[in-house]
Amino acid sequence: MLIQAERFGTSIRCTPRHSESLRINRQMAAEEAAGKASVKMSFPLVLCIFPATFIVLAGPTIIQLVQSSLFN
Numbered sequence: 001m002l003i004q005a006e007r008f009g010t011s012i013r014c015t016p017r018h019s020e021s022l023r024i025n026r027q028m029a030a031e032e033a034a035g036k037a038s039v040k041m042s043f044p045l046v047l048c049i050f051p052a053t054f055i056v057l058a059g060p061t062i063i064q065l066v067q068s069s070l071f072n
Contacts, residue, residue: 005011
């Protein structure tokens with residue numbers, strides 16, 4: 001920022017405040033993107049990962065129940 005201020009002839013006194021505002025804007029944009037990411041990941045999680053996990057965890061139990069004497 002200091003090099004650009006010197007090159008363009010702007011005041012060096014305003015440069016730290018300008019760089020701080022740019023840093024705050026980048027941080028806010030990153031926080032917003034992180035907030036949106038959780039919403040975007042929830043649909044694939046519910047549609048793909050949860051059913052597969054349920055099948056893996058509940059599958060053997062269901063097979064044992066069907067093969068047991070309860071259903072014969």
